[in-house]
Amino acid sequence: MRRNLSSILGVVAIVSFAGSAVAHHGTSITYEMDKTITVSGTVTEFDFGYPHPSLFFDVTDEKGQVVKWGAEFLPTPAALKNLGWTKETIKFNDKVVLGCHPSKSGKPVCALASLSINGKPISVGGGPGVAPAPGAAPQRGAPATEPTTPAGGAPRGQRQ
Amino acid sequence: MKVITLFLILSAVAFPAVVSGQNTKFDPHDLTGKWARNSNNQGFANVPETGRGNFPEAPFTPAGRAVYEKNFPGYGPRANATLRNDPMGSCDPLGIPRNLNAEVVSSHNWWEITSAPDRLIQFFEWHHEYRVIYTDGRKLPDVNAALDPKWNGYSVGRWEGDTFVVDSIGFDERTWLDKFGYPHTDEMKLQERYRRVDANTLELTMVLTDPKYYTKPFESDRKVFKLNALQFEKPWDEQIYCVPSEEQKFNRLIRDPASGK
Numbered sequence: 431m432r433r434n435l436s437s438i439l440g441v442v443a444i445v446s447f448a449g450s451a452v453a454h455h456g457t458s459i460t461y462e463m464d465k466t467i468t469v470s471g472t473v474t475e476f477d478f479g480y481p482h483p484s485l486f487f488d489v490t491d492e493k494g495q496v497v498k499w500g501a502e503f504l505p506t507p508a509a510l511k512n513l514g515w516t517k518e519t520i521k522f523n524d525k526v527v528l529g530c531h532p533s534k535s536g537k538p539v540c541a542l543a544s545l546s547i548n549g550k551p552i553s554v555g556g557g558p559g560v561a562p563a564p565g566a567a568p569q570r571g572a573p574a575t576e577p578t579t580p581a582g583g584a585p586r587g588q589r590q
Numbered sequence: 591m592k593v594i595t596l597f598l599i600l601s602a603v604a605f606p607a608v609v610s611g612q613n614t615k616f617d618p619h620d621l622t623g624k625w626a627r628n629s630n631n632q633g634f635a636n637v638p639e640t641g642r643g644n645f646p647e648a649p650f651t652p653a654g655r656a657v658y659e660k661n662f663p664g665y666g667p668r669a670n671a672t673l674r675n676d677p678m679g680s681c682d683p684l685g686i687p688r689n690l691n692a693e694v695v696s697s698h699n700w701w702e703i704t705s706a707p708d709r710l711i712q713f714f715e716w717h718h719e720y721r722v723i724y725t726d727g728r729k730l731p732d733v734n735a736a737l738d739p740k741w742n743g744y745s746v747g748r749w750e751g752d753t754f755v756v757d758s759i760g761f762d763e764r765t766w767l768d769k770f771g772y773p774h775t776d777e778m779k780l781q782e783r784y785r786r787v788d789a790n791t792l793e794l795t796m797v798l799t800d801p802k803y804y805t806k807p808f809e810s811d812r813k814v815f816k817l818n819a820l821q822f823e824k825p826w827d828e829q830i831y832c833v834p835s836e837e838q839k840f841n842r843l844i845r846d847p848a849s850g851k
Contacts, residue, residue, distance in 0.1 A: 458669075459669045460845065460849045477840075481837075502840070534848070
């Protein structure tokens with residue numbers, strides 16, 4: 431599955447050190463919190479609900495096949511509201527680029543670390559229970575700037 | 591001078607419970623308010639939040655340990671992504687004592703105390719549920735009687751000086767003590783001791799006795815709560831619910847595939 435992921439067009443795995451991983455609902459045992467990948471797609475659904483908002487989007491691979499992806503936000507809706515988010519912040523058919531922590535299962539699900547919507551970066555906060563000041567820069571998983579590495583090529587995150 | 595002295599004496603008689611703390615007057619016997627936990631530990635006892643390193647061994651009986659080992663939390667040293675069976679993951683009731691300690695801090699949750707002449711009521715945001723602590727002098731039901739277990743048990747409270755002491759029995763044993771999966775039976779007796787140490791601070795310590803699962807009383811660490819310590823600009827603009835259908839969808843589409851469950 432990891433090989434499949436690395437072949438998906440628009441998915442670029444990037445090694446980064448995301449700082450302290452905050453365990454919530456088993457976040458750190460579910461995702462590779464010490465790795466960040468970049469995923470590009472088109473939004474199909476945005477759930478701005480508790481405990482964590484979810485984003486669903488389609489990613490088209492190099493063969494033209496559409497792969498359904500899902501991503502969870504680490505902050506709660508309340509924390510995101512402090513950053514100016516509403517349930518209308520992401521809309522159907524928006525083009526999104528996510529920096530996110532890949533799942534340990536290798537399936538197309540990830541934990542969101544950074545995001546741009548239709549080419550415009552937006553803060554996604556700093557994790558569960560963290561409410562950065564409005565306008566603050568993302569506290570983890572900043573947009574990737576490092577050279578790329580295949581998804582399976584990075585060390586696994588330490589379990590919490 | 592005599593007039594001033596007399597005034598001070600009369601004031602003390604008229605308002606005996608009002609004292610000053612951190613420059614703000616408060617009544618140590620008034621526990622009402624919305625409290626958010628300030629201490630980090632979300633375990634019943636002092637289990638490090640990271641789940642790494644040292645953590646105290648609970649005084650399990652063999653039966654208690656057997657049940658503990660079948661509880662698979664999503665947190666801590668025994669976190670298990672694929673087998674996790676935390677009641678929170680399905681929006682099941684958390685019960686007491688977990689309601690007092692489960693993500694009460696931060697954006698997720700807090701609890702509130704209101705009072706009536708014969709009882710205190712605690713409201714828990716996550717499930718929008720409440721718990722009654724009777725203060726009318728009634729006794730707890732006979733533990734040997736056939737009690738119908740409750741998620742939050744039966745509770746009575748009384749004052750010992752400035753400490754509000756709550757004794758409870760009759761708990762439904764399907765709940766965990768905390769997110770680390772510590773179990774209890776329906777024979778658990780719990781004592782909570784609350785003390786308002788200043789205008790903005792409430793402290794809580796707990797001890798449970800449950801001889802089937804624990805060989806001796808199991809004590810919590812000291813929990814510290816702050817009044818109205820919510821992190822958000824518009825806390826009144828929040829509706830925080832654990833909605834089963836939303837939780838199920840989240841698990842089905844996000845968390846289960848991510849963990850390989």
